[in-house]
Amino acid sequence: MDQLAEIQLDETALKEIARLEVSRYIATSLTDRFYPLLDDASKIYAVVIVPGNAEDRPSWAFVLARIVDSYIIVEEDGPPDKTLTEALIVNGGVPREKIILAYKGEQIPAQQP
Numbered sequence: 465m466d467q468l469a470e471i472q473l474d475e476t477a478l479k480e481i482a483r484l485e486v487s488r489y490i491a492t493s494l495t496d497r498f499y500p501l502l503d504d505a506s507k508i509y510a511v512v513i514v515p516g517n518a519e520d521r522p523s524w525a526f527v528l529a530r531i532v533d534s535y536i537i538v539e540e541d542g543p544p545d546k547t548l549t550e551a552l553i554v555n556g557g558v559p560r561e562k563i564i565l566a567y568k569g570e571q572i573p574a575q576q577p
Contacts, residue, residue, distance in 0.1 A: 473562060475507075475534050481556035482509045482529045482536050488551065489527045489542060498526070507531035510540070535572055537564045 483502050486509040491498045495516035502509050510528040515521055527548045528540040536558060541547045549565065552558040564570045 473534070473558065475531060478531050478534065478536055478558070478562070479504060479507055481552065481558055482507075482531060485548060485551045485556050486511060486527055486529055488555075489548070532564075533572055535562055535564050537566050537572070539566050541565070541567060 483504070487500055487502060489498070489511040490500050493516075497514045497516070499512045499514065500510075501512060508528070508530045511526045512523055513526045514523045525540045527542040528538075529548060529552075530537045530539065536552060538549055538552075541549055549560075549563055552563055553560060564572055
């Protein structure tokens with residue numbers, strides 16, 4: 465990645481991209497409720513689904529991302545046909561190497577001294 469692209473994707477830019485892309489998962493449903501959790505101070509962005517019938521399943525994070533050390537950490541990636549990771553890359557222009565798939569066991573690369 466060139467230096468200009470690195471400057472454009474600082475922590476502030478990643479927060480804005482994550483917020484926007486996660487907020488696109490807010491939906492309406494006849495039975496379930498979708499709640500956005502967009503916390504800039506903690507750098508955590510999620511959409512939680514609360515089922516209309518609690519017996520169906522408990523509430524869960526539909527998508528969840530957080531910003532750590534200039535990386536977007538994806539904890540929950542959404543539906544297979546419309547993943548948050550794909551949205552961050554295609555819509556947000558975030559290089560794959562700036563995205564950590566925590567739900568697949570990926571870790572933030574060690575910082576160079």
